[in-house]
Amino acid sequence: MKGYKGVFYDLDGTVLNTLDMNMYPLMKIIEEETGEAWRFEQVIKFASYPGMAVMEELGFEDKERVYARWVRYVNEYEEGAVVFEGFVDVFEALASKGIVQGIVSAKTREQYEVDVVRQGLDRFMQLAILADDTKQHKPHPEPLLLGLNRVNLLADEVLYIGDSLADYQAAQQAQMDFAYAKWGSMSAEGILHPTYVLQQPKDVLTLFE
Template sequence: MRKKCVIYDLDGTVLDTEEMNFIPLQRLIKEELKKDIEYEDLLKYRANAGLKTIEELGFKDIENSYNKWVRYVNEYEKGAKLYENFDKVIEEVSKRGVIQGIASSKMRKQYEIDFYDTGLHKYMECEVLAEDTEKHKPHPEPILKALELLNIDPSEALYIGDTESDMLASKEANVEFALAKWGCIDLDKVKADYYLDSPEDLLKILK
């Protein structure tokens, strides 16, 4: 497969952030909504922008509750970490002359906290984050915005994500989709053009 560009989702694809996000969210729900929600029942919000999750859960003061959640996340003892060997994969993709970018529902401030320490942001030629589009995945706007910024035709791009929302956004943008199986919890719901068992599999399909 010849592609000029790879666009990545972040959480569940490049970064393992599940525990650091949802255990603090359980704490916030307990404190403010006086509810106990099982960890597994919160995973359906993985593809959401953070503010949307807070809104859908029924918090009244959305902005303040979101800010408290962010504080709890950043105080949590386990921070974001790269999935194994993703640093080497991104470096190799760059060496092959393939343009790379981000299209994620993560807020920009959290993106900087979670991703900048890896040093890999220097390889990303665009970063489309939650504040950069009016609509979010499964709407295709974030991916289309990335293509616009990179001046890349949809046929020349590959989007990599881990959720049904990522798949739907990619399909609507007319971009081929590769599923990051290591982060996917609903394998039976996601139909991809390519299935990646490990980050290194990306190098096998980028001929």
């Protein structure tokens, strides 16, 4: 097995189960903006989109204002973000091996504070590259490249774990190995040749034996 020195994680759909807390507030936003009552099945396709891309596809005029309201509704969602079972064990095991761990996600800093810091998960992370940190976002490689620069590691020394096509494409363009997190993925379309396919979070540990 390749001797990786670090691993970067996507958040939504990879580390965190945030499907309900993102999609139900989005349904509320759509109804407020258009008067249309969309079903859960209709909005599920947006689960893997970066936040502003959702606003653009839905054609809202004041995207920034509507997006800020969506973020507020998400943060107020009672159930909140839930860590996929087994991930805390993964974080602890890799930390004990001295593996550098980091988050590279399209989340805003505010969302990160709510979903990650409040749960104490940030204690395992050496960095967090979020939406506010780069001009370009996944599938552009800029967030991953910034992460590599921050931890002073090369692309072939770090594995990226994600659940979406944008994650896969960003890793490809950054020339990083990619592990496809099937447990939280909405679609494998376009993810043609991931370096690894993982069925459950604890499978991550097999890559660092």
